[in-house]
Amino acid sequence: MATASEHSEHVAARAEMRWVYFVIAVIGLLLVMIAFTSLHWVMMPAQRIETVNPSTLHLAGEFTEDNLGTEANADGSATVRLIAQQYSFTPQCIVVPANTPVTFRGTSADVIHGFIIAGTNVNVMLEPGYVSNFRTEFKRPGEHVMPCHEFCSVGHAGMWAHVKVIDRDTFFRQSLSTRRQSCVPQ
């Protein structure tokens, strides 16, 4: 009897170990996929820590009003600079070129905000005191909504902006006459 019990205990332990190896293999595979997409497609979260004083955003530095909007860079890429505050973004309507490397740089003037651009993977938290970065590329021209997606007090539900993806050539032609582009009605 003792040997039969020992035998069944042995069988049970072996079945259990097979499952353990299977679990480790599945989790290992997922991790390899994450590492691969991170390194190969450079799909990584925000790069390094940059700070900025939210009390003087409007006075000097990168986030003064005349510097907000989308800038055409000399290397053929574009940079979007934006600010969030209770309860809107500046600019409220963002223009970006299609098929172009785009870098978002943003921060908050008061509390924690964030945004997601519907139909894309653009998803960024904006926090007072810190500058957020996000690099992406928009495949097709079109329009997207861009809600604030972090609770920022009572007006949060009304904080929606828009993103207009336009043709690359049009964008760079307009950039010759407009230093910082946006689609906010003038």
Added chain:
Amino acid sequence: MFHSRRLVLAHFWVAFAAFLLALMLGEWQMYVRSPLFSGLSNPELYYRSVTAHGSAMAYVFPTLVAMGFGYAIVELSLKRPLVGLRWAWAGFGLLVAGTVIAMIPVSMGLASVLYTFYPPMIGNAFYYIGVVLVVVGSWIWVALMSVNLRLWKRDNPGVPVPLPMFANVAGAYLWAWTSVGAALEILLQILPVALGFRSTIDAGLARVLFSWTLHAIVYFWLFPSYIAFYTLVPRAIGGRLYSDLMGRVGFALFLVFSMPIGIHHIFQDPEVGEGFKFLHAIFTAMVSVPTLLTVFTITASVEIAARLRGGTGVVGWVRALPWGNPMMLAVAFSFIMLGFGGAGGIINMSYHLDFAIHNTQWITGHFHLIYGGAIVIMYFAIAYDLWPHLTGKALAQIVLMRVQLWLWFVGMIVVTFPWHYVGILAIPRRMAYFDYSDPAIAPQALSVIITFFGGLLLLASALLFIFILLRGHHAPRITLPEFRFSAPVHAVHHVPAALNGFALWLALMIGLTVVNYGYPIVKLLGTPGTAVPAIPVGVKR
């Protein structure tokens, strides 16, 4: 035997009362933001409600369930009276007092900061003080669990600690250490501002500290349910536990891996560098291991029950299970919801996928499915299982229990599946209202209506649950056999020393947290210019 009945009942009743009130608030929120409510809801009231719903469901309800169940486990598994009954009542008193103190400013609209606090928004100081009292009350429980185990071990040298007690104390230590993150945030950052001693706060550091608590707290919520999987389910359905040892391994792994992973909540944040985000993503994958081990052990235990009842075949044995037994239904529903929720969790953990759904309604769907679904449905089953032993009276409404569990399961699916869907369409969470006249939002109206009706099912289920428990107090008195936990297939004669105590696992838990959080925290502390002006919130008079 069972001296702390009144203590356990007090914990459970306050827990379930808080749960019912918070559930009603949740359903009201789903109503006022749906197209069924004409006009736009008042966001000021809405966010008072969200703060109350979240604080009650996250801090009060599961903490009281874990504490009450923990006190019961001490007596039922160690088979001796709880040491420190007076301290336990003191802890309970602190919890109740803290809840009331926190909810007064919330209901007055002075602390609509949600249960996740969100500095630099600062609400009324009493909200935070109330939360601190709740946590301090629960720390008394942690100490009592530790003391009771130590005294039992002293009197029983060399005897393996019963699995329920091992898991229970593991849960207590997990909670003690995970609550430290939020405690540091409140005591060192938020309260000095809320009390007027300081006017600036580092919002990024606060988010890092809170993330330390925010993920592992879910494992604290989950512990009572996992204890039920291992130590109640096999016995209740007439089976045996497949492996006692694997249970210990699973609970120990939760201790080790549930803390050093919280930065996956802030993948999109600017205050943590990409290296530590990657590290936390890897550790998040590791914490799925104890759950996957549990799925195997419990499914195998359930299969044993089926075969003992004459079940045959590779999958045919499923038919032989006691499907009329509420515990069987609860564990099946729990596993289904855990399966969907876990798959969603793996998506959240993979940060290139997380970009698509971070802070959308998907996340709300995810944690309602895991916590509200897989975990809370086991709280119901625990209450049903313990109630006769707590009241000394029969709990005979088996049919009503089945209806209650079915309603909860269907309701939770109906609420959370549309949330996952609209999350993929980038609908953000925590919206007090939607502008359905906007063509970009109009298609979501249907999903919001569906979730409202799912919420009605949940409300019906919760009311039925309370009704069944109340009936239990008025049933005829019965004589019960001694309470038993599940017996393993192979009796446990001895376990490795590492799995009979916590020294190794606590060292790993603290060590890994220090490694994975130490650098990001020290780095932020050393970065100048991160303190920003606090923004007071609250109704102005």
